[in-house]
Amino acid sequence: MRPFTSLSRKPLLLIGFVSVFIFLYHVASHPKVSSNLRPTSYYDNYDEAVCLPEIHLSRQPPKEKAKAAFVVLVRNSEQEDIASSIINLEDKFNKNFHYPYVFLNEEPFTDEFKVAMTKASPNAQMTFGLIDKTRHWGYPSWVDQDYAAQCRKDMLANGVMFGEKESYHHMCRFQSGFFFDHPLLANYDWYWRVEPGVKFFCDITYDPFLYMQKYNKLYGFVVTLQEMPATIPTLWKTVLEYAQSRRIDTTMKGRSLFPFFRDQDGHGNEYNYCHFWSNFEIASLNLWRSPAYRDFFNYLDQTGNFFYERWGDAPVHSLGAGLLLETDQIHYFEDIGYQHDLYRHCPSKQSGKGCRCDCPVGTTEKSIDHDNYYDTCLPQWRKWVKTSDARKARWNMWS
Template identity: 50%
Template sequence: MSKKGSLKTTKRTRLYKQLGVALITLIGLYSLFHHSSKNVSLSTYTTIGSPDYLEPLKYAPSSTALPTDLPVDHNKYTRLLPFKYNGKKEKATFVTLARNSDLYGLINSIKAVEDRFNSKFQYDWVFLNDEEFSDEFKKTVTALISGETKFGLIPNEHWSYPSWIDKKRAADTRKTMKEKNIIYGDSESYRHMCRYESGFFWRHPLLDEYEYYWRVEPDIKMYCDIDYDVFKFMKDNKKKYGFTITIHEFRDTIETLWETTREFLSLYPQHIHKNNMLDFVSDDNGKTYNLCHFWSNFEIASLKFLRSQAYRDYFDYLDHAGGFFYERWGDAPVHSIAASLFLDRDEIHHFEGMGYYHGPYHQCPINDQIRLHNKCACNPNDDFTWKDYSCTLKYYDINNITKPDGWKDHTG
């Protein structure tokens, strides 16, 4: 090759290299811009039928670094983030009832909720325990949570037998249920938990400042991104109870719950809402209970509802009837019956677009558009929503809600 030809080749090679560098730079700038705008922009609710009016997420850099040593003798811990959400937030919090031994089953739940939702909005998180939380528990969960963490001790009177309960009768019940292999039938602590979740958690002083709560339990999974403020959705749409999974209760655990409820309703007919959802919990206009309930390990709900006179009267009546100990009344049917009878049916909402798991049941959106848009990491074939043992189909039918395309392919 001539010297002149070699020079042309060298210049051409340099030009290609320069073009390559320029192209890589442009790609990098585009990726950076696209990633940044993706993290801070939001235009729509991802739930079917939700209004399209949300403002973009508003963030501001934090000037304070994360402390290297969190205090170990204080009730509150604050995690300082590199970016803080500056948009308007509702008076809302996550609530978790847990023991110190639940810590390492709980951290995956917290991480899932934070990654999929709360890191964007940074709501507070309240932890409640019938014993003092350990320093290890406090430090570990605080490091994972973007909002403020608060730790509360349950008063003894809220986690013990009330004076009117016959403890021997309660013990006999547990023994009988154990012999019948009824789930949690012999558990004393489970009964205290159900009673507490039914009638007391919302009375804890740490929740006084809030209007909404989202209940989170250990060992759950959140399958989908949630890019809108669910608490704002609840308030703007006047929703008071939100759920993901419905199921039938075990009849042997609540043999007299409906009978007791009917007695209550005869004494307090004023608490029944005119546009109630009795047809969700009863197939014969209230004569019997069909066992349908919202699975309360996931709840996004109004604390005002639980603080209402109707709910307070209902819980007090059930509590004095003794069924939390003489049977094994769960907080899920208690909450569900109360919501169905005391709320307007339009105030109850199914979060169809949320992917959720609490063993052994999954909610995975079967709508391809919702599932892909929300980056759901789940198999729609595992979805429990439309199965025979679920009550969600009934909820859709009695409320004349349009079911997603292909729902019949996920029944059985």
């Protein structure tokens, strides 16, 4: 057989080159064909929600970090529970990403508390701050303290959860309108709120802060549920009055988040009581620092209803975000397994999300599968996102 000449090889080389080009074009156009073909930077930047082996994190430690911190509002008496939260969070996430902790308290932290936190995470950077009681944990001048005391008694008689606790009202007001201005947070743009006694069930092998930055997400949640109506009897009315006074459109037009909180799938006039549970939130500090949110909070604060009622920071944050953000600026961290008190979220098998999760199964005395619980707003959220995506497509078509 005659050997191939250079001329006879050219057609084969050309065919091979074209084949490789078509294959690479196909992969580039359809990145889900094989994750193994993704560029190394896809994994090494840690700004995509992927499940990576521990060996990858140890060999390629994260280089870039967001200007972010964990924010922990806690009392000395909660030392054991917050230590448990930190140990768990370090194991599931922060041992690889090394974000600092900022602890805040209305009373000075004890040396015992500080030592316990250092033992919980010996390598973490930690700062301990005192809240300005005069400005941020006291009664503003326009609040009638005698009337507020009577309101707390009435809330106790009417079974309003935590309504009788004076400190709880101060806490909700602080979290709604002041925490982001604490001097220890001045150099940060992002925060992850951590509370005593919470649990994380899945490894988190990417950086949620960098993910949020990359995709212009400004608020992230894990649990969405209905608020207890007795805690916020006039909040919805007050928010609508504010929106009207500032000429903010709260209808279904455009891509606004706000109609998600209306009943009748966004078309009604009443509050459906859905909100994002704020004991877990990863969000932009600059969202709350913005003039628009400050104006919103100040309007609410002037009513005195953080004290006359039991307005919580969760519905306040949620409705504030509803007025200021578009739906696609909110991120549901479906892949993060999490529990606060009895309520638990874990990624479902059908979703294919979550990384090496060790979630409890079903509902027990110690853990409730909240995704399937009576007061969950997750079905409404899923439906809203689909509706919003469809509306956005029409918006883009005609804009």
